[in-house]
């Protein structure tokens with residue numbers, strides 16, 4: 001249609017493009033099927049409220065008629081019993097006026113009751129929906145592979161779970177408002193049609209034009225909302241990094257640098273927010289101005305044509321205008337809500353993207369239950385890369401026998417941690433297999449496999465709860481005696497008893513109140529209590545004092561007894577008694593054998609041995 005101006009065509013497209021909303025939000029609208037009763041109750045109460053609003057206006061028409069033209073035939077509903085018994089059409093004008101006043105009052109109170117119930121049930125629907133979305137995000141995060149967490153920022157995730165869910169909550173309030181207002185508007189429309197279909201059609205055409213004009217402005221609001229979401233996510237990420245990395249910030253005296261980053265992130269929110277509000281603020285005055293213009297045009301039209309012709313009674317015109325006066329603010333309130341809803345688009349998109357399944361890495365679940373290791377864990381021609389272009393493990397074949405200690409040695413970045421991370425299936429190989437007694441690790445359920453494995457490393461996570469709960473983490477049926485025994489064997493009892501509340505002492509965020517050695521001994525106690533069959537030890541890289549090292553070594557020996565142990569060793573002194581030593585370089589396995597054998601071969605292990613020997617000699621000197 002080339003004769004239609006460009007802006008008008010765009011407006012029409014955008015107005016009807018509102019249906020895109022239903023496609024974009026299908027993911028959470030479908031959630032309602034899980035609690036249909038609450039949602040249906042909310043809609044029924046809203047319908048009740050709208051219906052009584054309608055009755056109110058009907059009675060108003062009757063009231064005005066009795067007031068303005070008492071001699072004319074009184075207003076009738078067509079239901080004989082109602083017209084006679086309730087409206088009292090056979091009574092005089094004053095009595096009819098009083099009866100109708102009473103009916104208007106009753107309608108108003110019943111409507112108020114329905115409004116109250118609508119609010120309660122809408123809030124209930126909203127809270128249930130948001131609760132479901134939060135738990136779905138949690139389930140989604142639980143089922144994702146670690147590689148997903150490597151590539152997204154934790155700030156973004158926290159932001160989606162808190163801010164964006166909050167904005168989505170607000171979006172739902174708006175949807176509920178639009179639905180309830182929509183119902184009221186439908187009742188208004190029916191009443192208006194009954195009074196004068198000509199005037200109603202004219203208003204409809206004029207209001208559609210207003211809506212089309214407003215759609216252009218609405219689109220800009222939608223775009224600026226995405227910027228607000230982005231600025232919020234950036235800010236949360238910056239704040240989170242500053243808090244979690246506070247030790248590094250202080251150690252490097254980078255407070256100025258962090259301050260600049262923080263201030264910038266904060267002022268970006270202000271800028272994005274101001275841009276959005278500038279777009280948003282224009283909507284309401286514009287809508288009001290346009291709507292008032294339409295309204296005045298309607299009054300002039302009605303008086304000059306219909307009333308003069310006598311096709312409309314004064315009481316009907318007054319009621320028509322009264323409803324129109326109620327209708328106009330309701331329309332721009334609805335439009336404001338629609339625009340506010342557009343401003344939540346960014347948040348809704350973020351939640352939808354986080355819940356989408358197509359673009360995310362999941363761990364493939366097997367259906368076998370891993371009941372225990374009988375012979376060995378085998379790496380068979382394993383390749384692995386965190387991304388397709390960067391191979392970290394190349395053609396690794398290795399046998400880890402049951403009940404023996406296998407030590408992995410190699411330079412920094414050689415791939416030791418990556419190799420052991422394939423055992424509990426933190427990642428799966430890009431090529432080749434990890435086999436448990438000849439069966440592919442992927443054929444077991446992840447839970448049954450991980451229940452048989454424990455990992456002890458220096459960066460074991462300490463939760464902000466008591467010592468007792470940290471040791472028994474995830475195990476609910478442990479007795480005090482068992483926890484005490486684990487602490488004894490891990491050489492942790494002495495320092496726990498020195499704490500103010502002993503086993504009940506709260507350890508602070510990430511265990512900041514513990515030394516590196518203490519943290520590791522708690523990790524050992526935690527592993528002891530789980531009684532794992534397969535034990536993965538990632539030895540501390542930072543130097544511990546010799547007393548602490550001796551205690552840890554002792555407790556590790558306790559822990560290793562009778563288990564299949566894979567240990568990443570940085571100090572060669574700790575692995576002399578290992579059953580086999582594996583040396584890795586640049587993702588390849590370059591040497592394998594007993595410690596003494598490898599030394600005698602004078603290969604890579606001998607080389608590392610020499611370096612550590614020289615370092616110790618120079619330290620002593």
Ligand SMILES: Nc1ncnc2c1ncn2[C@@H]1O[C@H](COP(=O)(O)OP(=O)(O)OP(=O)(O)O)[C@@H](O)[C@H]1O
Nearest residue numbers: 150386387392410411412413414415416417418419
């Ligand atoms: N989460 C990750 N995402 C991407 N690349 C990673 C990740 N973790 C490790 N890498 C890369 O993989 C390679 C091997 O790392 P890995 O941590 O396995 O080595 P390592 O032998 O354990 O080193 P170190 O003794 O220093 O801990 C390195 O090049 C490292 O940059």
